Amino acid sequence: MSENLLKILAAELTTLRITCLNEECGTVIEMPIDRIREESSKEIVCPLCQAKIRSRQGTDTLSKLATAIDELKAVKGVEVSFILRQGTGKE
Numbered sequence: 001m002s003e004n005l006l007k008i009l010a011a012e013l014t015t016l017r018i019t020c021l022n023e024e025c026g027t028v029i030e031m032p033i034d035r036i037r038e039e040s041s042k043e044i045v046c047p048l049c050q051a052k053i054r055s056r057q058g059t060d061t062l063s064k065l066a067t068a069i070d071e072l073k074a075v076k077g078v079e080v081s082f083i084l085r086q087g088t089g090k091e
Contacts, residue, residue, distance in 0.1 A: 024053035
């Protein structure tokens with residue numbers, strides 16, 4: 001089977017795209033990763049349906065993800081990348 005590969009360096013990850021799945025809302029929010037981490041005590045809500053995406057506690061998964069990405073970018077002596085595979089459907 002053929003595959004298309006997309007390589008994304010951790011250093012290239014700058015924006016997180018969040019899609020609201022509340023009651024077929026589908027609103028897409030894009031936020032810089034460093035802003036998610038820096039503003040970890042702020043609540044994030046969907047601008048359309050007002051569904052809570054992140055609480056104010058700062059220990060949420062989005063903050064952890066932003067911190068982990070920042071830490072991957074800071075690793076010295078290695079280049080960390082993510083490989084996304086998409087099959088062509090032909091075997």
